Amino acid sequence: MRLEVRGLRICLQKTEILRDVSFCCGPGLTAVLGVNGAGKTTLLKSLAGICPLSQGEIWLEDGKSLALHEMSAGRRARYLSYVPQESRTGLHCPVREFVVMGRNPYLNWLDTPRKSDYQKADEAMESLHIRHLSEAYFDEISGGERRLAYLARARVQEARWMVLDEPLANLDFGRQHRFLVRLNRYLRTEGTGAILSVHDPLLAYEYAEQILVLKEGKLAASLSKKDWDFEKTYLSWLRQLYGMDGRVYETPEGKTIVWRRQDAKN
Numbered sequence: 001m002r003l004e005v006r007g008l009r010i011c012l013q014k015t016e017i018l019r020d021v022s023f024c025c026g027p028g029l030t031a032v033l034g035v036n037g038a039g040k041t042t043l044l045k046s047l048a049g050i051c052p053l054s055q056g057e058i059w060l061e062d063g064k065s066l067a068l069h070e071m072s073a074g075r076r077a078r079y080l081s082y083v084p085q086e087s088r089t090g091l092h093c094p095v096r097e098f099v100v101m102g103r104n105p106y107l108n109w110l111d112t113p114r115k116s117d118y119q120k121a122d123e124a125m126e127s128l129h130i131r132h133l134s135e136a137y138f139d140e141i142s143g144g145e146r147r148l149a150y151l152a153r154a155r156v157q158e159a160r161w162m163v164l165d166e167p168l169a170n171l172d173f174g175r176q177h178r179f180l181v182r183l184n185r186y187l188r189t190e191g192t193g194a195i196l197s198v199h200d201p202l203l204a205y206e207y208a209e210q211i212l213v214l215k216e217g218k219l220a221a222s223l224s225k226k227d228w229d230f231e232k233t234y235l236s237w238l239r240q241l242y243g244m245d246g247r248v249y250e251t252p253e254g255k256t257i258v259w260r261r262q263d264a265k266n
């Protein structure tokens, strides 16, 4: 299964935010990197159908071609789930009820969730270790726990593709890594893909198969770990984006990037 974006252009309040963005992602994890204001959230919102497209097309290729950009919100939700950057804290309902909302695309207008829907919600919460929060209120749990509740909701939605806007914000160090390990395991089991924005280039390096670099509203690069010169190109982009010099080191635990100390520069 592939997600393909062709010639995307987004204008908000008469300002062009994204222009001529085209890329294709295969199964597995794709990370979107870019400095503040580069257009990451706008790109992910446009994939989720929240930002109207001024121009362009979004396709899911899965044996047949599905034109996401032409689908209603309800139909699109069966194919693509979205975890927003800000968690709505005003929502005063038990976490289990929030998670089971992920089943809405499969229910008729006035239907209530069935026992099987709650079972899916319980399983998703169990796998993310938040089952104990079932009866807690969504607006009373921590920011990191809310992120996990959003992820559980996205899972029960059983969409073919996931879009996550800075899902690691608010998560503690251990949870950031466990989140990405579990997400990758889930994507492998389901044979599907996810695209997420992230500010930490090390996490993107460690866990993503593909990295999209956004710069000033344009797609500056699409890098794949399979590219023979991936590391060299990646380090070069990190220098251009953040002004940080790094080197890749091979360690017994795998490769890692080590930064040149900023105070050693001058």
Ligand SMILES: Nc1ncnc2c1ncn2[C@@H]1O[C@H](COP(=O)(O)OP(=O)(O)OP(=O)(O)O)[C@@H](O)[C@H]1O
Pocket (backbone or CB within 6 Å): 012, 013, 015, 017, 034, 035, 036, 037, 038, 039, 040, 041, 042, 043
């Ligand atoms: N509704 C809007 N109307 C006008 N301009 C907007 C709107 N939403 C975002 N922008 C502008 O679009 C640009 C890209 O914003 P976006 O939130 O997509 O960036 P980002 O890469 O996600 O940033 P960050 O890393 O800080 O979250 C910014 O300059 C922002 O001010």
